Amino acid sequence: MAVSQILRPGSLIDAVKGCLTPDLVRSASSLVGEPEAATRQTLNSAVPSVLSGLTNLVSSSDGANTLAGLIRDGGFGAAVDNSRSLFGGGSATNNMLSAGTQLLGTIFGGRSSSVADIVAKAGGVSSSSAMKLLSLAAPLVLGILGKRAAAQGLNSSGLANALLSEKSDILAAAPAGLSKLLSAGPVAVPTIKSPEPVSVQHWKEPVVETSTTLREPVHLEHYAEPAPVAVEPRRAGLGWLPLLLAGLAALGFLLFLAGRNPRPATNVRPAVSETANTAATAATDTLSKAPLPGGADIRVPEGSINYNLARFLGDKTAAAPKNFVFDNLNFHTATTQLTAPSTATVSDLAVVLKAYPNAQVQLVGHTDSTGTPEANQILSLSRANAVKGILAADGVGADRISTAGMGRDHPIASNDTEEGRARNRRLELNVTSK
Numbered sequence: 001m002a003v004s005q006i007l008r009p010g011s012l013i014d015a016v017k018g019c020l021t022p023d024l025v026r027s028a029s030s031l032v033g034e035p036e037a038a039t040r041q042t043l044n045s046a047v048p049s050v051l052s053g054l055t056n057l058v059s060s061s062d063g064a065n066t067l068a069g070l071i072r073d074g075g076f077g078a079a080v081d082n083s084r085s086l087f088g089g090g091s092a093t094n095n096m097l098s099a100g101t102q103l104l105g106t107i108f109g110g111r112s113s114s115v116a117d118i119v120a121k122a123g124g125v126s127s128s129s130a131m132k133l134l135s136l137a138a139p140l141v142l143g144i145l146g147k148r149a150a151a152q153g154l155n156s157s158g159l160a161n162a163l164l165s166e167k168s169d170i171l172a173a174a175p176a177g178l179s180k181l182l183s184a185g186p187v188a189v190p191t192i193k194s195p196e197p198v199s200v201q202h203w204k205e206p207v208v209e210t211s212t213t214l215r216e217p218v219h220l221e222h223y224a225e226p227a228p229v230a231v232e233p234r235r236a237g238l239g240w241l242p243l244l245l246a247g248l249a250a251l252g253f254l255l256f257l258a259g260r261n262p263r264p265a266t267n268v269r270p271a272v273s274e275t276a277n278t279a280a281t282a283a284t285d286t287l288s289k290a291p292l293p294g295g296a297d298i299r300v301p302e303g304s305i306n307y308n309l310a311r312f313l314g315d316k317t318a319a320a321p322k323n324f325v326f327d328n329l330n331f332h333t334a335t336t337q338l339t340a341p342s343t344a345t346v347s348d349l350a351v352v353l354k355a356y357p358n359a360q361v362q363l364v365g366h367t368d369s370t371g372t373p374e375a376n377q378i379l380s381l382s383r384a385n386a387v388k389g390i391l392a393a394d395g396v397g398a399d400r401i402s403t404a405g406m407g408r409d410h411p412i413a414s415n416d417t418e419e420g421r422a423r424n425r426r427l428e429l430n431v432t433s434k
Helices: 003-007 012-017 022-032 036-057 061-074 077-081 091-123 127-152 156-164 167-173 178-182 241-260 274-286 305-314 340-355 373-393 418-424
Strands: 287-291 297-301 322-325 360-366 401-405 426-433
Touching: 012 036, 012 127, 012 167, 022 036, 022 127, 036 061, 036 091, 036 127, 036 156, 036 167, 036 178, 061 091, 061 127, 061 156, 077 127, 091 127, 091 178, 127 156, 127 373, 156 167, 156 373, 167 373, 287 305, 297 305, 297 340, 305 322, 305 340, 305 426, 340 373, 360 373, 373 401, 373 426
Parallel strands: 360 401
Antiparallel strands: 287 297, 322 426, 360 426
8 A cells, every 4th residue: 555645634534445455355354254245344334433433532632642642652553564464363463453452442432342233234244253353443543543643743632633624524434323322422531551562473663753732723813711810918917007008098089089079979870890891881882783584683793704794695796705714713722622702603603604505605724834734734624624513513504514724825924923823823714605
């Protein structure tokens, strides 16, 4: 199998299935005692099943770290370089079967047997044969991921994003019933020791050290947690005296002003925070009604993406294509999880798109110039896919939304300043047709 096919971005399923040559399938068929056609079908179902379990696993940071540790310590690159020997029988196969069985336990938890039953049904083989083929497919999948991670300098977050960026394709290729089985959420990862490195025909994969740290490329505005308030330690003795004197002085000054400009008691109002009052007024002033077909409407900030999008889609004289840049759309660092304020932006977007069911759109992710081009491309695409997934869950047809990741190739500002880099980290929505 060509190395370029293994390392080419966006083709994890194809890269693994490319190892399933006719000779390998023949060896696997002999190993499990099943017909060649059924064995091939079972392996073709096993590959996306393992990848589905991994996308489920890496949806948590602990799971992503677990996967990175398995790849780092397992030596599964040998399964890729000697894939035919992997299914040839003997001690090498037995060692990999043992490691693969442990891998399935980590990936699927207590569901390994149920997954094997689903794969067996899809391939037309026995459950025990499906379990063997799954146990050998798992090291093959991790070997592909390991080689790609080493070539692209991906850390645990990068591996997670690489998997999640292809989640929809992986689930579509998985056998019927698997998605429902895994829909309960991420599998709890048991605290276990990583499998011992295994050797196929005494081959040992070289250790590749990487220190690349994936960044968060799709911030339009910096979202920061409020800074902790510094509390001055309480002083002993007469530390309260200056405060008391200052308070008396302020009271005296207020009484002096009141004497010079008395006001009726009916005009006295409870004290309020000027900042809070101003902010509340500003928020009320900036929220505007965006009318939608059928008498519906949403209240969003005037000039925001959803306000402008609703007006554009409702304007019969405005022609597509039309590009919009998201505002108030941020993700938690190194994840595809939206911050709480950003969730409202996507929810409002779903309302607008459902009101105009003929509109076709494309979500396009962009990054700044920091980091490797490959990692930035993967991250920009994974963020676009994450927003697509939320919209689809909210009832917008997935066939109406395409995605793309441009990485750092299309900056709109200079990458020499932090302000410019912040502008370049963005997500855009292109209305391709109305």
